[in-house]
Amino acid sequence: MNLQKAGNMSTIGFIGLGTMGRPMAANLVKAGHEVRGFDVTAQARDAAAADGVQVVTSAVEAAIGADTLITMLPKGDHVRSVLLADDGPLSALPAGAVVIDSSSIDVPTSLDVHAAGEKLGLEVLDAPVSGGLAGAVNGTLTFMIGGNETTIDKARSLFEIMGARIVVCGGAGAGQVAKACNQMVFGSALVATAEAFVIAENLGLSAQKLFDVLSTSSGDSWALHNFCPAPGLVDGSAADNDYAPKFAAALLAKDLGLAATAAESAGVELVVGAGARTKLDELSADNGHLDASAVITTVKVQS
Numbered sequence: 469m470n471l472q473k474a475g476n477m478s479t480i481g482f483i484g485l486g487t488m489g490r491p492m493a494a495n496l497v498k499a500g501h502e503v504r505g506f507d508v509t510a511q512a513r514d515a516a517a518a519d520g521v522q523v524v525t526s527a528v529e530a531a532i533g534a535d536t537l538i539t540m541l542p543k544g545d546h547v548r549s550v551l552l553a554d555d556g557p558l559s560a561l562p563a564g565a566v567v568i569d570s571s572s573i574d575v576p577t578s579l580d581v582h583a584a585g586e587k588l589g590l591e592v593l594d595a596p597v598s599g600g601l602a603g604a605v606n607g608t609l610t611f612m613i614g615g616n617e618t619t620i621d622k623a624r625s626l627f628e629i630m631g632a633r634i635v636v637c638g639g640a641g642a643g644q645v646a647k648a649c650n651q652m653v654f655g656s657a658l659v660a661t662a663e664a665f666v667i668a669e670n671l672g673l674s675a676q677k678l679f680d681v682l683s684t685s686s687g688d689s690w691a692l693h694n695f696c697p698a699p700g701l702v703d704g705s706a707a708d709n710d711y712a713p714k715f716a717a718a719l720l721a722k723d724l725g726l727a728a729t730a731a732e733s734a735g736v737e738l739v740v741g742a743g744a745r746t747k748l749d750e751l752s753a754d755n756g757h758l759d760a761s762a763v764i765t766t767v768k769v770q771s
Contacts, residue, residue: 481534489540494519531557544573563589614642651723697764706759718756
């Protein structure tokens with residue numbers, strides 16, 4: 469993890485100090501930046517304060533005088549209520565400040581944030597991430613960025629603190645498009661992997677033998693190695709910890725919903741992606757707090 473920033477240290481406002489936002493903000497603090505953070509929950513605020521974040525009392529206060537404002541919020545509705553509010557944090561930023569929205573949200577909301585920021589003389593980037601909690605903690609996230617390349621270069625040193633890979637996807641909203649597509653592929657692979665383990669179990673093939681084949685053959689995937697739904701196969705897997713969340717099912721279900729919306733706007737009929745969304749929605753209805761790999765339990769119920 470790169471904890472060195474070229475040039476002067478900056479003042480950063482950070483809104484959303486939850487599972488992902490807190491370690492991202494903490495890494496910026498470790499790099500020597502002044503980070504003023506806000507979250508609506510007291511627990512998140514207290515945890516961030518323990519990491520050295522200067523916790524403030526409102527989103528607007530986090531933005532006052534900041535060179536950069538970063539948001540990491542759960543849904544597009546939250547982004548709208550914060551960033552598009554009258555007299556909200558965007559209006560508190562100085563002209564020329566950079567706004568980085570790392571929330572995973574719908575493209576129309578992202579475009580509205582870009583437009584609102586531009587009217588105020590701000591430079592806006594949509595920069596959703598991949599890599600999960602481990603990536604946020606270790607500073608190894610992948611950022612998928614949409615926006616002006618000059619602005620991306622301006623903020624590059626911050627991205628390098630929080631992540632290991634920066635993918636410039638295109639203009640405004642392109643980062644959100646990339647994230648939606650990535651999550652659809654991940655979710656589909658995860659559900660297919662869960663189905664494969666249930667098929668193997670029901671037909672007498674051990675999970676270990678199937679893993680040995682999948683992990684060395686054409687069925688291999690990132691989902692298999694990082695979110696293996698069967699226990700006892702991958703060190704540190706959620707499956708070995710009663711599916712305590714590394715990436716909650718409700719969050720993946722949300723992402724697959726965003727992918728479905730993107731597909732509809734693009735005129736693409738989803739078949740595999742739609743099926744994966746259905747299974748994650750089933751899991752989330754009752755157990756959205758569990759890890760997404762717990763989708764194997766919904767497959768077993770119907771087998």
